[in-house]
Amino acid sequence: MASIALQNIRKTYAGDVTAIHDLNLTIEDSELLVLVGPSGCGKSTLLRMIAGLESISGGTISIDEVIVNDKEPAERDIAMVFQNYALYPHMTVRQNLEYGLKNRGTARGEIDRRIANAAQILEISAFLDRKPRQLSGGQRQRVAMGRAIVREPKAFLFDEPLSNLDAKLRGQMRIEIRRLQRALKTTSVYVTHDQLEAMTLADRLVVMNGGHIEQVGKPIELYDRPATLFVAGFIGSPPMNLMPVTHLAALTGINLPANLSKQVDIIGFRPDQIVTSDGAETGDALQLSGIVELIEQVGGESHIYVRIGGLDKPLVTVLQGRPSLNEGDTLRFTVPYANLHYFNQQSGCRID
The missing domain is CATH 3.40.50.300 (P-loop containing nucleotide triphosphate hydrolases)
Structure with missing residues (x-):
């Protein structure tokens, strides 16, 4: 040794x-x-x-x-x-x-x-x-x-x-x-x-x-x-969802804290850290909705690929079991702010 x-x-x-x-x-x-x-x-x-x-x-x-x-x-x-x-x-x-x-x-x-x-x-x-x-x-x-x-x-x-x-x-x-x-x-x-x-x-x-x-x-x-x-995009299967702040702000009206707004270009969240919702207002959470593009059933969980307008590729959500969803349905979900990750695109580094 x-x-x-x-x-x-x-x-x-x-x-x-x-x-x-x-x-x-x-x-x-x-x-x-x-x-x-x-x-x-x-x-x-x-x-x-x-x-x-x-x-x-x-x-x-x-x-x-x-x-x-x-x-x-x-x-x-x-x-x-x-x-x-x-x-x-x-x-x-x-x-x-x-x-x-x-x-x-x-x-x-x-x-x-x-x-x-x-x-x-x-x-x-x-x-x-x-x-x-x-x-x-x-x-x-x-x-x-x-x-x-x-x-x-x-x-x-x-x-x-x-x-x-x-x-x-x-x-x-x-x-x-x-x-x-x-x-x-x-x-x-x-x-x-x-x-x-x-x-x-x-x-x-x-x-x-x-x-x-x-x-x-x-x-x-x-x-x-x-x-x-x-690392965010490599570790995890499916990998972390990454979205430009400008696009996310246009979709959701999210406002970053003043100490982060000038540094953060990319916001990310893990596919397994979302919560499905009925569209009602939810505090302290990012609210998103999109069209279900593909459903992968992987044993005890399902990988749902959701197309959100303007993004180059669909977001991925991981839901337990076999949700009652079909391709073409609208899926609404939230991501608690505590589960968001912030990055600077130029440096590629995490911002805390």
Whole structure:
């Protein structure tokens, strides 16, 4: 177990293309930190730099307070779990688990102890004599994690390990990874583009965009108080509704407090924080109405897309159950002022 410190990390490729811009981040001892963001944001590049698989152009990386910039991957005492499992197909599960340990000259008794421990934790004891082709996708991913566990490293690095699994298996493996990390208390960095994975797994969440960190915090903090327009639109499914103040003022006559009126260009609200209404006046709430354009029934809730005159795209509301609505109906709803979020468009930052 160890902390990982990234100080002024920069990655530049030929042609003056910068993938990571002077990034600073500390992963605490025993923490599970998740890097999330769209394709090309730099999250996988950053993970590979920590692992030593990608060189850095500037800054320092420290693991357990030791600078590892010039250390080879094998010297950093980390273990990676990949998207494609990276198992040897001609070897049994047991042989896959022990391969790295044998290469390091680990004693036979210690190898057996570590394999037995990992197999018990991951519930793969019955598969030790099988080849990878005889296993399901979920079982292969457990073996890949087992190969990392037997290393007993200072840190785990997960590079989108669940991307090849179907939705049901991804849900099961999310639970297993979280349970495993809590049991082992090993510092872990996890990369994903799936915000559901990110929200449910992370002790802390890092949202990246264009090689920069947009926001770091507990998942619920990023959901409740997004620091930027990017985070507001990225975290949450469906994402936050964002409307220009000028358009909203014309529709509703909303008046912003004097200390905000010159700074705020965009107002946002979460789709699940609206209240349907019958059109009666409601104090301390924004009142809106529009035409239902699309209804998505998602199990126990419904996503209602509402077209409000003049907006480029419909607003989204989330209602519990199956409301008595049809496409083309008028939906009236309110948003309590306490649930509104204010942003400055030029800076992209939250205004409080």
